[in-house]
Amino acid sequence: MSGPDGPATKGPNVAPPPMRVTTTGASLRPGDQPRTVDPTDAGASGSTVVIGRIGQLDRDGRRQVEVVVDGWRFELLVEDEARAVLRERASRDRTSAGAAGGPLEIRAIIPGRIASVAVAPGDTVEAGQTLLAVEAMKMQNELRAPRAGTVTRVPAGAGATVEVGDVLVVLG
């Protein structure tokens, strides 16, 4: 609603805080970058938008929100930009104090059954090497090493049922 004095403001909060949004869970893709958005400028003209589950505030003041836009489903972490900056500073301090590059936990992104396991603890693997195969919906889905390393743990064996988020392989 535009009056002669320009756009009307909604309520007393004049300047909404910018918010930081990060893909997470099943929506997380390699190379994804957090983005900063104005929460009152969330346009979706021409799109069909469904807001799904809105999670509880976590310890870091973030909330997980499920949004489906034109059929694409996203799991997004939302937090105040100011808080995100503080958290990042703290985590940078921790990283520089401790050792960089810890073990890497590779988790299941689809539920299913482990069809075969190609590696065992102690094996050295190259980036891209097949680690194991998860069978779901009549299809075999191969899991490959995201980086080179030594396999330190393979918690579940062939035939085991896994859910999303279960640790499949740990690389040292």
Added chain:
Amino acid sequence: MTAAQRSAGRKVSLRKDSRRPFDRILIANRGEIAVRIIRTCRDLGIETVAVFSDADADALHVRTADTAVRLGPAPAAESYLRADAIIEAALGTGAQAIHPGYGFLSERAGFARAVTDAGLVFVGPRSDAIEALGDKLTARRTAQAAGVPVVPGTFDAIKVERPDGVAAIVAAAEGIGFPLFVKASAGGGGRGMRRVATATELPAALSAGSAEAAAAFGDGAVYLEREVRPARHIEVQLLGDADGTIVALGERDCSIQRRHQKLVEESPAPGLTPDERIELHDLAIRAARAARLHNAATAEFLFDTDRRFWFLEVNARLQVEHGVTELITDLDLVAEQLWIAAGEPLSAPVLAAAVAARSPTRHAIEIRLAAEDPSRAFAPSPGRVGSWQMPSGPGVRVDTAIRAGERVPPDYDPMIAKIMTVGPDRTSAIERMRRALDEVQVTGIQTTLPFDRALIRDVAFTTGEISTDWVDGHWDGEARRLDVLPVAAGVAAGAVFDGRAAASGGGRSAPGDTRWGRVTLRDDRDPSLRKDAGGSAWRSAGRRAASDRWPR
């Protein structure tokens, strides 16, 4: 109306109203097809027995059936493929017949035979016909002998294990022409299949295809078939009774496929001339008659750019996409299957529909919604559904067994719903499908909805210029997903901000509430983010205004 006409009319209605083909049947399947068969049984007053695995103990087909019998653990081999347990369940519950649906045991001749041997009725073709048609080589020979053009290739199993035969096979392949396919005689779903571009690749493809077929089907027999490409995939719905009367109930164009799985089906096939349509129906009937087919089946053909039909195979069962034919014929194919299985001749409505199908006056389309991620090469995405809202309204039919909060198990086929629309012509059916897909709301799991929405808006689809290799060149899911990520981020931030404002203003909903399926639509989106703004391979067909209004 004369007395004779009245009594004839009464006789027909008597058959439908006060009798039923069976008193109780067992449905040896799960998911939407089990629910769909149960619905017909309820219409006809037939009691139903469902079977289920542990993954489906609370599934809709179990809840809607009159009785349900547990078969075993989730894996299909320990539940829905256990012929012995299913027949035992039928006998134990007093069922007179077994409807196999599609997939699972529907085309296993041994199952059909065991059902009959147990004194039960198998709702489908006879076991000998299933056996003959399930073997692709026998089907090819049968069709060719009946004068039906068959895709050029070999007609006998290749002796892969004999090295001295390789030269003869290569010579035969040169005669057929490259590129060609190595196909499994017992095949289906693309397993055992290899595309071969040159003669040097042939020996390796033969042994690999044969090994894969042996592992998948217990039968390593393979044959060669020329690749017909570009081509459209058109199939004919057939019904036949015990007297040997066989009719064609129109055709379905299933050209849009991925990895040999159909994604979209429509009837009639766009662009066929009346003569071509009649020729196709006659070819299908000829092939079915030669195979002594009975009950419901589908004959599949390729239609090449020279406008010639080539016989591919016959599926001796109800197809996934049978609803498309039901929408244009007004028939209930499952009901007709049951009457045929009970020994009745083809009904008057079926015979009339077969005549009408030669000059169709309606158009129907089906799109399959699957639990797959179209941005990750259609990887399976099973899981728990959050909210679930399917379209309805004029000209829309949805077959599904999913409800809000339901878990889509990873053990079975990823298809979760069939969305069908019908209209007086193709354009109106497409318009309705666009509207219907805009009504779909699913949270909790990724579905193929983005692909389906883009497909139905694509110019190549709307102009009917479709072929079986269409999807490969037309879909970049990763880029499409990234296009809408900024919108999703804005909406998510807005949802959190709104929730906080509501809480501080003493609103009823405290932050942290779990809200399912709240729909927002805002009008201030950056125009540069709109899908139709960029130079994407996908083009919007300029119907944004309609979707803007939906849903509110």
